[in-house]
Amino acid sequence: MEFDDVTVRAVTADGDRTLLAGVSAVLTESRVALIGPNGSGKSTLARLVNGLVEPAEGRVRVDGIDVTEHAAQVRRRVGFVFSDPAAQLVMPTAAEDVALSLRTRHRSSKDRRAAALAVLESYGLTEVADRSVHSLSGGQRQLLALAGVLATDPSVLVADEPTTLLDLRNSRRIGQLLFGLPQQLLLVTHDLELAAQCDRALLVEDGRVVADGPADSVVDHYRALA
Numbered sequence: 001m002e003f004d005d006v007t008v009r010a011v012t013a014d015g016d017r018t019l020l021a022g023v024s025a026v027l028t029e030s031r032v033a034l035i036g037p038n039g040s041g042k043s044t045l046a047r048l049v050n051g052l053v054e055p056a057e058g059r060v061r062v063d064g065i066d067v068t069e070h071a072a073q074v075r076r077r078v079g080f081v082f083s084d085p086a087a088q089l090v091m092p093t094a095a096e097d098v099a100l101s102l103r104t105r106h107r108s109s110k111d112r113r114a115a116a117l118a119v120l121e122s123y124g125l126t127e128v129a130d131r132s133v134h135s136l137s138g139g140q141r142q143l144l145a146l147a148g149v150l151a152t153d154p155s156v157l158v159a160d161e162p163t164t165l166l167d168l169r170n171s172r173r174i175g176q177l178l179f180g181l182p183q184q185l186l187l188v189t190h191d192l193e194l195a196a197q198c199d200r201a202l203l204v205e206d207g208r209v210v211a212d213g214p215a216d217s218v219v220d221h222y223r224a225l226a
């Protein structure tokens with residue numbers, strides 16, 4: 001992932017507002033955390049990676065591919081999970097939701113269902129396959145959202161506060177799962193313990209990256225500021 005002098009602006013009732021100003025970073029580490037105060041621009045930075053937010057200036061690349069010029073190509077490579085899985089669980093049942101993610105890989109609905117059930121089994125979700133997504137617990141829903149995204153085999157996973165709504169046990173479980181993945185992980189989090197386990201962290205404040213380096217030292221720096 002590469003951010004090259006990226007500025008993001010939004011039009012508001014009070015005029016243009018700069019959400020990110022001149023952010024540059026080449027992220028090659030396997031686990032990268034984005035930390036910083038509420039409203040500092042972490043989600044905006046994360047959302048640039050799959051084109052949910054577009055730069056006003058500068059360039060964003062994933063695997064060397066420009067996100068603005070080749071949006072569809074980049075989106076296929078980037079999986080995205082949010083703190084509230086309800087935002088991405090769109091089908092009535094767990095199995096149907098995963099099957100939807102697999103629609104381009106398996107043409108027949110029978111094959112899709114079989115593949116979806118295999119995915120659910122690998123995440124320990126077999127029991128809930130035919131249950132309404134609304135009846136699942138928060139932890140199960142987040143696991144399902146993650147399973148659906150990972151079923152598409154992205155090369156990069158962007159997770160925006162994926163553990164915020166979870167209890168300690170589920171938050172640890174999702175954390176362990178994220179850290180065990182082969183994909184490069186860009187993790188937006190207020191959980192500084194989780195952030196400190198990353199290889200690198202960027203501290204975002206007021207739309208700028210104000211510290212960047214080994215995660216444990218950036219986290220210590222941020223803690224010292226509080």
Ligand SMILES: Nc1ncnc2c1ncn2[C@@H]1O[C@H](COP(=O)(O)OP(=O)(O)OP(=O)(O)O)[C@@H](O)[C@H]1O
Pocket residue numbers: 010011012017019036037038039040041042043044045
């Ligand atoms: N489309 C938009 N239009 C106007 N302002 C926006 C827009 N998107 C984000 N913002 C503002 O930009 C700032 C940065 O938002 P962002 O969601 O990136 O912060 P964050 O660091 O992820 O915050 P949090 O930790 O609270 O989730 C906030 O003040 C937010 O209100």
